[in-house]
Amino acid sequence: MTTAPSRKDAEAAPGKPSLEHAARFTTRAKLILVVLCAAQFIISLDFSILNVALPDLGRDLDMGQADLQWAITAFALPSGGCLLLFGRMADLYGRRRLFLGGILLFTAASALATFAWNPGMFITGRALQGLGAAAVVPTGMSLLTTTFPEGPQRNRALGVSGSVLSLGFTVGMLIGGAMTDTLGWRSTMALLAIVGAILVVAAPGLLAESRGALHPRLDLPGAATVTGGLFCLIYGLSATGAVRVAAILAALLLLAAFVLIESRAAQPLLSLTMLRRPTVAFGSLGGLVTFSMMSAFIFLLTLYLQDVVALSPLQTGLFFGGQGVVLAVTGMASSRVIRLLGERRTLVAGLAVQGACTAAMVATEGAWPVLAVLCLASVGHMSAVVSYGVTVTSGLPDSAQGLATGLVTSAQQIGITVGIPILSAVCVAHASALRAAGQASAPALLGGVRLAAGVDAALVLMVSLLIGYALLRRKARA
Structure with a gap:
């Protein structure tokens, strides 16, 4: 008596492994993924680990309020500005070489910032950190997409990488608060230097050189x-x-x-023909919006939790630890969602969930209800993060992966950089108007946060509709 083949058997063509088997990594592939994700983690950690340490940093180095913004801006300028350049250089001169050089520079710069005794030395360290990050982020992503073949393995690897990237931004506030309270602000920079030094030792023996087949001029x-x-x-x-x-x-x-x-x-440097590909153009737009609006949302919540709910910096960091767990779990599961729905539908749905939950912030009060809204928004955000990376890089040859991942990482880094000042301006302007009308400080800030959250939600939902119309309609007609 014969039995009907199982679904797993049916999915696997004769002589080919099942989807589950195809997504498995070898031991070496796992180690490579750990190294690449660790590099992405410390870069994203660096964006937020100083946020709650800035007051202590300013007092220690005698930096005024106007100068403190440069602790963040000095890192953001080179890290966002040089991404496309380094992504192209990686294609031409070798991704491994540029990745290792970037890690070495980032580690040395972190040590410089750790031992800085004046503002100029610290700002120099932060700028060099940003330059190293600009080399590490696109080369790490292109090494990932060229190491893991397109399909289940790459989707799974991008899921892990995406969850680690967003987790680093969120966990940075938790770690930064805990370390600043116990060891001082310098320990936050020392942590980055220590992890970087481990990567400098571990990476050369694992990573193989990779570059485009053609060698055009820069x-x-x-x-x-x-x-x-x-x-x-x-x-x-x-x-x-x-x-x-x-x-x-x-x-x-x-x-x-x-x-x-x-x-x-x-x-x-950037093929406009590539940008004419709808998956590249609209996928990059989705990445830019999901990162910019989620980072801004977290910033707004930080203001709300500390200045309205009156949580301490450490309590605020612990609050975001719950979001970190959701991000990690969603990132690990995203490759399966993409397998079921496809990367385009997952991107559109992720943005829609993020936007809808951000909109709910307008009518939500109290730490626990806000945490529930944030966790739901994070499910959508992480789904969008993973699916936009898959959308942009799918169907491209290895020679173009550096350019594509340069776009992917530019969307990430620029998004994290531009979202906060834009929505912060909206929040501050409305809160100032409310205070001028006679409201107390906390209610006025709450009004500003709510208006900025509404703007955030409206933008994400509009982009979700635009990408859905552009990509899903095109795919249905194809």
């Missing part, structure tokens, strides 16, 4: 305009008054010049 005019444009954009969003306007105008001019140069260059 597009120097394109590199100069896009790097300058991104620098001006990030600086402008961190500045105020006339300086902000001038920097953003300069950014627009430089980025317009970049597009013109790329349209005429024989060997462009």
Whole structure:
């Protein structure tokens, strides 16, 4: 008597492994994934680990309130501005070489920031950290996509990497609060240096060199305009008054010049043909929006929890630990969701859930209800994070992976950088207007947070609809 084949057997064609088997990693592949994810983790950790340490840092180094923003901006400028340049250099000169150089620079810069005795030395360390991060992030992602073949293995690897990346940003506040309270702010930079030193020792023996098959010249005019444009954009969003306007105008001019140069260059830094691919263009848009709006949402919640609910920095960090667990679990499960729904549907659904839950913040009060809303929003956010990376990099040859992952990581880093100043301006302006109308400080801040959360939600939901129309409708017609 014969039995009907199981679903697993039916999914596996003769001579081919099942989907579950195909997604399994060898021991060496697991170690490579650990190294690459550890590098991504310390970079994302660096974005947030100092947030709750800034007051102590300012007192220790005698930095005024106006100067403290440079503790964050000095890192964000090179890390966001040089991503596309280093992504292209990795394709040309070797991803492993640039990855290892970036880790070494990041580790040395973290040690410099740890032992800084004046503001100039500390800001220099932070800027060098950002430069190292700009080399590590795109090369680490392209090493991942070229190490793990397209399909179940890459989806699973991107799921792990995406969860680690978002987890690092969230856990950074928890670790930063705990370490600052017990060991002082310098311990936060020392932690990054220690993990970086471990990677400097472990990575060379595991990673194989990888580069594009073709060796075109580096597009120097394109590199100069896009790097300058991104620098001006990030600086402008961190500045105020006339300086902000001038920097953003300069950014627009430089980025317009970049597009013109790329349209005429024989060997462009960024292929406009690649950007015409709907999956690359709309996938990158989804990544930019999900990162910018979630990082801004977390910033708004930090204000709400400390200035309205009156939690301490350490309690606030512990609050975000619950979100970290949700991010990790969702990231691990996202590859299975993508397998069932496809990366495009997962991206659209993830953005829709993130936007809807952010909208619920407008009518939510109290730490525990807010935590529930945040965890639900994080499920959507992490689903969008993993699926947009798969969307952008799928169907491209290895020679283009550095460019594609440069776009992926640019969306991440620029998103984290631009979301907070934009929604912070909305929140502060409305809160100031409410205070001027006679409201007390805490209720006025709550009003500002709610308006900014509404703007956040509206933007995410609109982009979800746009991507759904552009990608799902196109796929249905194909």
